[in-house]
Amino acid sequence: MTVWDRPDPPTRPAPLDRERIVAAAVALADEGGLAAVSLRKVAARLDVGPMRLYGYISTKEELFDLMVDEVHAEIVPDERPGDWREVLRVRADRTRQATLRHEWLADLLGGRPYLGPNALAVAEAALAALDGLADVDTVMRAVETVSAYTTGALRREIANLRAERATGLSKREWQRASGPHVTKMLATGRFPALAKAVYDGTEVDAETSFATGLDWVLDAVAAKLTPPPT
Known part of the structure; x- marks a missing residue:
């Protein structure tokens, strides 16, 4: 029991x-x-x-x-958004906000499904939004894929927040402290792709990074959604 x-x-x-x-x-x-x-x-x-x-x-x-x-209970949508993409986006965004309020949640996300009424309601909303857009196996893989991205991204974000508290250094302070070592290693020429990313890439905050990655995952899901034969 x-x-x-x-x-x-x-x-x-x-x-x-x-x-x-x-x-x-x-x-x-x-x-x-x-x-x-x-x-x-x-x-x-x-x-x-x-x-x-x-x-x-x-x-x-x-x-x-x-x-x-x-x-x-903080993740269950207040009302069902208009389409499947918005349903999955809202679910991911609300999961992120709940995790930022309760950082320990990042340690428990993933693994076996949770069977409580609120967790089941969250799962039901996601699956219902995709119902009829593809066969049931595709729908399940789509929800799992978005969930896996959300979990991984949140664990990384929370790990960075914990590192800041543990070291007492903000992200920029840590970058400045690590800068001489990184510059020396990149100057060896052994890491040209990494050097290009460091010197030419655009740095974004955690919220923008999360939203961008989520958009890419949702684009990939959209490409897999083909209605089942009738």
């Missing part, structure tokens, strides 16, 4: 429910990342004994599942 199917235990003194538990866990993760989350720490945040939580959640993995679904 999954955590979604298991009922809450009977109410006791100091009322407790999964909603309060998950809210406390999300707050801890927002403050200190997933490493800051444990059933013991959540119980302390709620001022209850750790054993109380086991009536609602069996493992930390179940707690993570609940936390991810809680954040997916």
